[in-house]
Amino acid sequence: MTQTTEVASVKTHRAAPSRRKTTQSGYSPRGRRTWGQLLRRATPWLFLAAPLVLLITFTYVPVGNMIYYSFTDWDGISPDRNFTGVDNYVQIFTRPELFRVFFVSFYYLAASGVQIVIALYFATVLSFDLRFRNLFKGLLFFPYLINGVAIGFVFLYFFQDGGTLDSVLSWFGSGTDHAWLGDPASANTSLAGVSVWRFTGLNFVLFLGAIQSIPGELYEAAQLDGATRWQQFRHIIAPSIRPVLSLSIILAISGSLAVFEIPWIMTSGATGTSTFVIQTVKLAFQFNKTGLASAAAVVLLLIILLITWIQRRLVPDEKVDLV
Numbered sequence: 001m002t003q004t005t006e007v008a009s010v011k012t013h014r015a016a017p018s019r020r021k022t023t024q025s026g027y028s029p030r031g032r033r034t035w036g037q038l039l040r041r042a043t044p045w046l047f048l049a050a051p052l053v054l055l056i057t058f059t060y061v062p063v064g065n066m067i068y069y070s071f072t073d074w075d076g077i078s079p080d081r082n083f084t085g086v087d088n089y090v091q092i093f094t095r096p097e098l099f100r101v102f103f104v105s106f107y108y109l110a111a112s113g114v115q116i117v118i119a120l121y122f123a124t125v126l127s128f129d130l131r132f133r134n135l136f137k138g139l140l141f142f143p144y145l146i147n148g149v150a151i152g153f154v155f156l157y158f159f160q161d162g163g164t165l166d167s168v169l170s171w172f173g174s175g176t177d178h179a180w181l182g183d184p185a186s187a188n189t190s191l192a193g194v195s196v197w198r199f200t201g202l203n204f205v206l207f208l209g210a211i212q213s214i215p216g217e218l219y220e221a222a223q224l225d226g227a228t229r230w231q232q233f234r235h236i237i238a239p240s241i242r243p244v245l246s247l248s249i250i251l252a253i254s255g256s257l258a259v260f261e262i263p264w265i266m267t268s269g270a271t272g273t274s275t276f277v278i279q280t281v282k283l284a285f286q287f288n289k290t291g292l293a294s295a296a297a298v299v300l301l302l303i304i305l306l307i308t309w310i311q312r313r314l315v316p317d318e319k320v321d322l323v
Contacts, residue, residue: 063301069294076290088295098296101276104188105256108275111192112252116245118196119203124233127211137208144201152265155194159266184272191263191273198262199255203248210241250311254304276300 070088072081092098122140126133143151158164159180166178181187214236222232260277263269269278276296284293 066294066297069291070298071295072291074291075288076284077288081291084291088292089299091292092296092299098279101274101279102257104273104275105259107188107192108195108256108259109253111196112199112256115196115200116203116248116252119200119248120207120245123204123207123211124237127208127237128229137204140204141201143198144205146198148198148261149265151194151198152262155190155262156266159190181267181273182271187267187271187273191266194262194266195259202251206244206248207241210244211237214240246311250308253307253311257300257304257307 069081071083071085073084073087074081119140122136126136130136161179165180178186180190218236219232222236227235258277259275260281263273263275264278264281267273269275269282274282277300280293280296280300283289283296
């Protein structure tokens with residue numbers, strides 16, 4: 001018993017310098033735990049660093065500069081930027097020619113309502129078992145994939161005098177002497193029709209994805225109860241796609257206020273087709289009124305945010321539970 005105690009004492013004595021050496025060299029388990037916790041906490045921010053830098057550099061910094069320029073008379077070229085206060089904003093709301101272009105947005109707003117109805121109809125029909133439905137899905141979504149500049153040039157020849165549209169109408173005995181882009185009413189209607197053709201596919205995909213996420217058991221139960229297609233749409237599909245429909249309405253309103261590339265390519269804002277964005281671009285690059293153009297851009301941003309806030313208050317998101 002005594003011999004065993006002496007051996008244990010010797011082993012403990014020999015192991016003591018080793019523990020002191022580990023402590024003196026600074027490698028403690030507590031230090032390793034602290035470093036590991038810091039690394040785990042910093043890892044998400046390391047992944048977010050690059051996106052945050054890009055977001056701040058190319059979004060928030062330009063917006064901040066735009067707000068600053070809106071209070072100056074900068075022409076976009078001169079290094080001098082004289083502070084003018086709210087004079088640019090006063091001009092926007094007191095000069096009718098600057099604010100009148102908002103009425104053009106009503107054409108595109110009406111076109112957005114048409115494309116939502118068309119997209120919702122085809123999304124509902126093609127969500128059921130239908131022959132060649134994948135082909136129809138591709139045909140509906142294909143226009144959205146085409147570049148907007150290319151679409152502008154294609155429809156520019158489509159609507160010109162004696163162009164494709166006049167040739168097609170002549171087959172049915174209709175006259176071909178109508179200038180589709182020659183007066184404000186027909187020009188804005190034609191341009192809004194182009195937007196319907198282009199953006200219906202986007203709404204179609206959004207609605208189709210929402211409809212296909214509905215459990216199939218609900219359709220089976222509805223069919224057993226003798227529900228028609230309209231009743232299935234009214235009581236199953238419509239409640240389930242309400243959040244997506246709300247999103248489509250927000251996109252429609254904001255898009256109708258910020259229309260640019262189609263009317264710019266096809267008419268350059270002539271014959272009463274100038275939108276608020278086209279006017280803002282002309283103010284900045286044609287008339288060298290960057291300060292006034294920046295104020296117009298800020299007003300447009302505030303209007304879109306206000307409309308979005310009102311829409312979210314009137315139609316708040318609700319959790320859809322159909323099961």
